[in-house]
Amino acid sequence: MKFHLKQLTVAAALLLAFGAQAQTAAAPSAAKKELIAKVLAFQQPGIESLARALVEQPAARMMQGAGAALQQVPADKREATAKAIEADVRKFVDEASALTRDKAVQLAPTTIGPMLDEKFNEDELKQLIAWFESPVNKKYQQMGGEMQNALGQKLVAEMRGAIEGRLKTLEQGVAKRLGLSPQPAPTAPTTTKPVTPSTSAAKK
Structure with missing residues (x-):
């Protein structure tokens, strides 16, 4: 019995040791953290656009519904009512977009950061940053809207x-x-x- 207990104790100690090593290995280095932060900085405009789109989509549906409902408003009050509704929706979009944008930027390091750490090594992150900074990428991004x-x-x-x-x-x-x-x-x-x-x- 003592022998089995000793074996279990040693096995438990080894498991704890391996677990600690795995956690240490999983933690990105300071240099890699810096590279990930730089990639996230390049992605911030897209993150902010995503946050705004999440707010604008339901607002757009609301405006479409309001447009149909306006047909029931007396003609002499229709234009003023439409402008008032548009102002209310615009205020909602501006305020909610700011809140959503700030939260998205706050969540990105703990959401996207670990994904970048898992899928990319330091050399790949450096290549990714070099692409973001390259004139070719900047030219392509400028053409995106066109x-x-x-x-x-x-x-x-x-x-x-x-x-x-x-x-x-x-x-x-x-x-x-x-x-x-x-x-x-x-x-x-x-x-x-x-x-x-x-x-x-x-x-x-």
């Missing part, structure tokens, strides 16, 4: 007729189910951006 706009405009031009027809059919079907007289069908989007309140002035 390429998206060009494709979006072409897509809208090609699909406008098909989308408007489907929207009209859907609107008529919904109105029929509700027993309502159908309102004029909404038109297809004319820009590549989602329908959101104007927020350009709020960007920093």
